[in-house]
Amino acid sequence: MTGETGPQTAPEAHSLTAKLANGVAMPRVGLGVYLVPPGRKAREAVAAALKLGYRHIDTARLYGNEADVGQALRDSGLPRDELFVTTKLWNADHGFERTLAAFDESRAALGFETVDLFLLHWPVPRLRKDSWRALERLYDEGRVRAIGVSNFMVRHLEELLAGARIAPMVNQIEVHPFFQQREVRAWCAKHNIAVAAYSPLAKGDVARDPTIRKVAVEAGATPAQVALAWGLHHDLIVLPKSVRLERQRENLAATKIRLTPAQIATLDGLDRGQVTDWDPREAP
Secondary structure (H helix, E strand, O other): OOOOOOOOOOOOOHHHHHOOOOOEEEEOOOOOOOOOOOOOOHHHHHHHHHHOOOEEEEEOHHHHOHHHHHHHHOOOOOOOOHHHHEEEOOOOHOOOHHHHHHHHHHHHHOOOOOEEEEOOOOOOOOOOHHHHHHHHHHHHHHOOOEEEEOOOOHHHHHHHHHHHHOOEEEEEEEEEEOOOOHHHHHHHHOOOOOEEEEOOOOOOOOHHHHHHHHHHHHHHHOOOHHHHHHHHOOOHHHHEEOOHHHHHHHHHHHHHHHOOHHHHHHHHHHOOOOOOOOOOOOOO
């Protein structure tokens, strides 16, 4: 994105990308599938999103729907190099050898030779360093295009970088106007680690906030679009979740919303430390 007020034009969502530290292009808007039930519902949600223009799907072993995500991606008929799929290592699978085995299981479920981004889902104590060594091997072998972490705070990142050969390329954390995680975002920016925002709509709370609703009226947008446009303005990769076609369309159209500096400043003032999901700030 360029300029203080965001994009000057309305780019297609799949052309709006973040360039990771290793040069890989990661779509800036992705569909999250956390809590999307495995089976037909997950396949249909992903298929609908792809038809709308999404090219980035964010799943995880924990979600239980990797196979459905992979099936929908393959059934779409879209070229593999136009698609970006993220999955994650779950806590029970940490440790060097177990991480390698779990990755193979996730890759088989997805049905792809290469995974675009593989993340440590949580900073599991004592084992995360060994798990990261496994991710480095997967990257060296070309089985993943990029590696990263999720829910890592600054102290976790500092510890990891102290012993890592390869720095994380992405840190996926909860970020929205009510929980802005400025310290972590600033640290990641300094170290060229892209930040991906899960729960960017604060589980629907942005739609009920009077300040965001006021900005939405001013911008000719919905509250959800305003929250996502705010995230894109701050160079985040945003991962809204919805199985409803109209919501998927609405979220994708956030790439076309242009917020003024005053509106950005208003949204910047909404930080209140509101965690809507896991809270890793006290994780050892």
